[in-house]
Amino acid sequence: MESREAPPDTPVPFGGTVTIFFSDIRGFTDYTEQFGDEAAYRILREHNAIVRKEIEAFGGVVVKTQGDSFMVAFKTARGAIQCAIAIQRAITESDENQAGPRIAIGIGINTGEPIQEGGDYFGSMVNLTARICASAGPGQILVAETTRHVAGRIEAVEYVDRGLHELKGFPEAKRLCEVIWRPPDAGAQAGGEAAAAKGEEEAAALTAAVQRALAVLNRVIALTHLDDPAFGPLIECQAKAGEFRLLLSRTLTERRGTSAKQVQEAILPFESLLALVTERDKLDEERWAQLDAGVARAFGRPLVTAVARGRLSAGAPVKPEPAPAAKKPEPAPALAPPRASAVQTQLAPLPPDPRVAGVRWWAGAYAAWSQWKPSGLGWAHALRGELAKHPYLLSVHVRASVDYDDGQLAGGYFLLVEHIENQSPRFTRTVVDRAVDAAGGALEPRVLGPKLYELLVDGGRLRATYPAFVRDIVGTAIPNxxxxxxxxxxxxxxxxxxxxxxxxxxxxxxxxxxxxxxxxxxxxxxxxxxxxxxxxxxxxxxxxxxxxxxxxxxxxxxxxxxxxxxxxxxxxxxxxxxxxxxxxxxxxxxxxxxxxxxxxxxxxxxxxxxxxxxxxxxxxxxxxxxxxxxxxxxxxxxx
The missing domain is CATH 2.60.120.380 (Jelly Rolls)
Known part of the structure; x- marks a missing residue:
């Protein structure tokens, strides 16, 4: 049978100069998780329709698609850049006419002589284009130096040098340029005055959105961790805030085609984080769950866990309107109940209940928790101290913990008690009464113990939350x-x-x-x-x-x-x-x-x-x- 493989000396099929264009929706996976498959599919269809229309208009050829990503070949570098601008403009206009969150795309463009075979393109030039696209932010167009030089000057387009970038798979850093595009001259369009007025409104809205976003980012950067000044998840979040702040500071001076709506959507995770920190004791369960999910997706579960434990501080809170209290001191007692309620959530734990003294695993865990809770020692420090003494703590079932280290291992499960208390506030104040009732008043450990365990499982929703409990410990105790x-x-x-x-x-x-x-x-x-x-x-x-x-x-x-x-x-x-x-x-x-x-x-x-x-x-x-x-x-x- 004749072999279909090319012999070793077959020349590599290099073709002529081609400009390759990659585009990719930013945040599409997160959008799908948050809003569901149906909404994501609608977004994808709209995005694909816009991209294909502009590609056809500028003479591009779709080489491949994968989900929300396009690989396109152009005969000219100018055509690729102008197509990218048209796509970004069309998507921005589409976003402004739609309600609800939208998703921007990043585009990367490179020019060179790739290997061509069967209508496909291969080689390092193509791989570099994909890496450039991956480096592009939402709404951004990045091009390689070669593309900039080949395309030359394009009316209403500026190239901004974004410096050298370390791109995976390439030993030498690559210089990338951002394409900054300006809308066409409004005077040349029909209804120029209306377009100019709309432009002024959009500029004012963008300015207001940017100023508000900068205020939010400044507050996020000022957050502190009460136990660990080098708390990694917070530092990473604040690094993202710093990068976003720098990007926003350029937005008003560099015409990127950014809309106020895009700024508002991008700042949402940071606003949600601030809401969790500053309104922690006021949020109802439904609102907390919404904010929790968004912040966890953007910055990771450990940061949300730190907020839930009250370990993040925003400093001195902004005072509410003081006028009524200043004019009428007598209403102060009426405000006392809310304050008392807030303080009560941090009341000292109840002393150990003698009725459950015989349930040794619970007695040991609760006693250790009731000593740690008012101590002021941070959860992370307490965790590390406990695992330094008992590194195999999590490998032993809580009810068997009394069989290790003369029963002392049970005390280490104060970590689980705290987790359950976070899931069900005030759980520890009622659990014994509820267990006794469930046991029909019986106080024998063999009867009361299983009832306590059932309440722990239900109160902490452990079937669903035990993985998160483990994750928090892994992220804190490993490697030290x-x-x-x-x-x-x-x-x-x-x-x-x-x-x-x-x-x-x-x-x-x-x-x-x-x-x-x-x-x-x-x-x-x-x-x-x-x-x-x-x-x-x-x-x-x-x-x-x-x-x-x-x-x-x-x-x-x-x-x-x-x-x-x-x-x-x-x-x-x-x-x-x-x-x-x-x-x-x-x-x-x-x-x-x-x-x-x-x-x-x-x-x-x-x-x-x-x-x-x-x-x-x-x-x-x-x-x-x-x-x-x-x-x-x-x-x-x-x-």
Whole structure:
């Protein structure tokens, strides 16, 4: 049979000079999660109609699409730039005529001589274009230097040098330019005066929106964490606020085609964060849930958790209208009940109830919580201190905690009590009475204990919230002080060491190390089988030893033989610094290339959120030499 593969000496099919254009909706995934598939599909259809119309008008050829992204080829650089401007203008106008949140797009353009085959384009020039597009912000058009020089001067268009950019996959930084476009001369259009008036209104609205947004960003940047001045999630949020503030400061002087509506939508997550911080004791559950979801999507769950615990401060609050109180001091007593209510949420915990003294796991956890709560010691510091003493705390079920360390381990579960109290305020003040009632007045530990446990599960909504509880602990305790692990893999240049425990006992201090030196053994999948009790977590790690060449790391999880996502994973920048916040492991697993170069290892936390079921997990870890690079190709798969 005749081979269809080209012989090795076949020339690479380079073509002529082409300008490649990539576009991508910004925030489309978050929009889909927030507003649903139907709304997202409507947005996608409108976006695609606009983009295809302008592409056709400017002579572009759609090479590929993938979801909300387009790859387009143009014969001229000027045509690609003018098409991008037309698209951004059309989308801005469409946004202004629509109610509800909208989504902007980013566009990247590059000019060169890619490999051409069968109507497709490949090579580093195409890959660079995709990276440029990824660097473009909402409503932004970025072009490579080559495109700027080839296109030359275009009427009503300015190029702003945005400096050198480090782009993934390219060893040298690339200089990018932003295309700043101005609307056509209103005087040349029919109804010029009306257009000018509308332009003035839009400019005034944009100015007001920018000023309001800057005030919000300044307040976000002034937020502080009461326990940890270097609290990572807040610092990252404030870094985003600083970048956005800089972008807004340029908006009024550089004509970007930005609308007031786009500014209002972009500032919404920051406003929501401020509302959570400043109105924490006033928000009802429905409003809190709305703000909580938006802030978590934008800045991560740990930041929301810090707000919920009251650990973020906005400084001195703005005083409400003082006139009525100043003129009529006598109404002050009428204002006392709300103040008393606010103070009451932080009343000292009730003393331990003797009726549940025999339920030792609860008595120990509550006693530790009631001592910590009024101490002023930050939750993060208390957590780290507890895990430094008992690193295997989460691996032991709360009701079995009295069987460890002479019962002292139960005290560590004050962390769970605090989590439940955050889910159901005042839970601890009524739980014993409710448990006694549920037990029909019986005080025997064997009767009362299960009732208390049921109330903990229900009050804390632990089936749904236990994963978030674990995530908060993972993000705080790893890598320092660390947690007890069932096992792990240490990758050296000349060997792979698989670490396990010699016995299944939780808290086992001895390790058993298997050193593998054969390439086929080192590249094989490592399977760690572990059985988790209800509401417990087990930990595994992968880290580099004496490693010179980076490795590719793959992790996946199965529960009772089926793919599972019941695990958090976190990567490290160094052995002492976290590289990323905890992420939920996809059911398909995760690939983490660059072990030893891009990151210094990973931790995986397997959790069982079921309050009454035992689950068996199989964690699969594979560490391999990096695969040989494939021939450069378009980053878009053919549709």
């Amino acid at each position: 002080p660390g947690v007890w692990a069932d096992g792990g893999v240490v990758e050296h240049e000349d060997a792979t060491v698989v670490v396990t425990r010699p016995t299944p006992a939780i808290g086992e201090t001895q390790e058993r190390a298997e050193r593998l030196t054969e390439p086929k053994d080192r590249a094989a999948e490592r399977h760690f089988d572990v059985t988790l009790q209800p509401l417990t977590t087990r930990f595994f790690y992968v880290k580099p030893g004496e490693l010179k060449t980076p490795r590719d790391l793959e992790i996946r999880l199965a529960a009772d033989g089926q793919p599972s996502d019941r695990a958090w994973y976190i990567t490290l920048r160094t052995s002492l610094l976290v590289r990323s916040e905890p992420k939920l492991l996809p059911t398909t697993g995760v690939s983490l290339p660059g072990l030893g170069r891009e990151h210094a290892g990973a931790w995986v936390a397997l959790f069982n959120p079921e309050p009454d079921e035992i689950v068996t997990y199989e964690l699969t870890v594979t560490v391999r030499q990096p695969r040989a690079p494939m021939p450069a190709a378009s980053p878009f798969a053919r549709r």
